Amino acid sequence: MIKTGKNILKTLPQEIESVDERVKPFxxxxxxxxNLxxxxxEHLPKKMFGSYFxxxxxxxxxxxxxxxENPHLSDINPHLINSFISIRDSAEEVSNRLVFHKKRVSREYYYKLRDVFNKRKDQFTIDQAAIFIFLVHTSFNGIYRVNKKGEYNVPFGKGKPAIPDIAHLLKIQNxxxxxxxxxxxxxxxxxxxKRDDFVYFDPPYPPLNDTSFFQHYSxxxxxxxxxxELSEYAQDLNKIGAFVMISNAETPMIKELYKGWKVNKVSAYRYVNCKAERKAVSELIITNY
Ligand SMILES: C[S@@+](CC[C@H](N)C(=O)[O-])C[C@H]1O[C@@H](n2cnc3c(N)ncnc32)[C@H](O)[C@@H]1O
Structure with missing residues (x-):
């Protein structure tokens, strides 16, 4: 049950955050x-808010x-979520397995482990979480992509992957x-x-053009x-008095959907074509506050 009213220790994240608590994703x-x-x-609510979603x-x-305060993290990708849960509950076990895999890194080992991962694609264990983290770091362009059968199919990419070490994983666990x-x-x-909670939506973006990288690879x-539908949910949350922030691409449709919201334009480097070239593109940070 989410705490409400006076029970919530409300926070202003920017003001109380200490540098030590900032961690890079794993x-x-x-x-x-x-990179954004x-x-x-800078666009988080300036007023105090309750739980984070x-x-x-x-x-x-x-x-x-x-x-x-009281964060709720979720995603549709079960392997990604399994890796978050495995690190939260068993960071050292994940790290031991990553050290084991890292010592053996090679093209052959990568494809062997990719087969193991795909054979166990319906399992959500610490072993599977470590293989997932290893594969994504070692893959071409560091991406996760599956075929129609739901099998991970990214080719080998990096002989020297920057796999998170134990110090990093313990910070993540903390x-x-x-x-x-x-x-x-x-x-x-x-x-x-509930009212005064803060929700951050970062959905997959609509493709920028017909050859947009993510149309092919996502x-x-x-x-x-x-x-x-997402914009309608955002309107519902607005009505109940939640703070809502949305990241999205700068397209006419997205601008139309969030008419009347505060729309801030920012520039970001993104993959924009099949050659995996990165280019500066405009993106939007949309808020109801
Ligand atoms: C743009 S990414 C989020 C990136 C994230 N903000 C970050 O900094 O790494 C979008 C995420 O939405 C997830 N996703 C896609 N469709 C979804 C859905 N219907 N419900 C929940 N998550 C979804 C994807 O698995 C992906 O992890």
């Missing part, structure tokens, strides 16, 4: 906001950069202590949101209809 993620985290943090958590760039972490659709969490299917 994984790179398509659409990750690591300072700008996003991030239902498209991905690598959790904004969460790991700030201190939030940050995740007491955090509610669930696997599911973003809609699932919305009935828990596993996330988030068609226009879902963008429309």
């Amino acid at each position: 994984i790179r993620w398509a659409g990750g906001k690591q 985290v300072l700008k996003l943090s 991030e239902p498209f958590v991905g690598a959790g760039s904004l969460f790991f950069h700030n201190k939030f 940050k995740l202590k007491g955090v509610t972490i669930t696997n599911g659709m973003y809609e699932d969490i919305l009935s828990s949101v 596993i996330d299917k988030f068609p226009n209809q879902q963008q429309i």
Whole structure:
């Protein structure tokens, strides 16, 4: 049960955060906001707020950069969520397995482990979490992508992956202590949101153009209809008095959907084509406050 009213220790994240509590995500993620985290943090509500909800958590760039009260993190990707839960509950075990895999890194080992991961794709264990983290770090461009059968199919990329060490994982574990972490659709969490809570939505973006990188490579299917539904959920949250912040692409449809909201334009480097080239593009930080 979420605490309400006087029981909430309300926080102003920017003011009470100490540098030590900021941690880099343990994984790179398509659409990750690591390079926008300072700008996003400037747009957090200036007023005190209650619980924090991030239902498209991905690598959790904004969460790991700030201190939030009673955080709820969730994502549709079960392996990603399994890795968050495994680190929260068993960081040392995850680290031991990562050290083991890192010592053996090679093209052959990568493909062997990728087969193991795919054979066990319906298992959500510490072993599977460590393999997931290892594969994403060692893969081409550090991305997670599956085929129609749900099998991870990214080729080998890096012989010297920057796999998080034990010190990093313990910081992540510390940050995740007491955090509610669930696997599911973003809609699932919305009935828990109360007045004065803060919700950050970072959905998969609509493609910028016909050859946009993510149209080819993303596993996330988030068609226009879902963008429309998300904007309706955001309106509902606005009505109950929650603070809402949304990241999205600067497209005519997105601007139309959030007419009347505060829209801030920022520039970010993103992959924009199949050659994995990065380019500066405009993105939006949309708020109801
Ligand atoms: C742009 S990424 C989030 C990136 C994150 N903010 C970061 O900094 O790493 C979008 C995330 O939404 C998740 N996702 C896609 N569709 C979803 C849905 N319907 N409900 C919940 N999560 C979803 C994807 O798995 C992905 O992790």
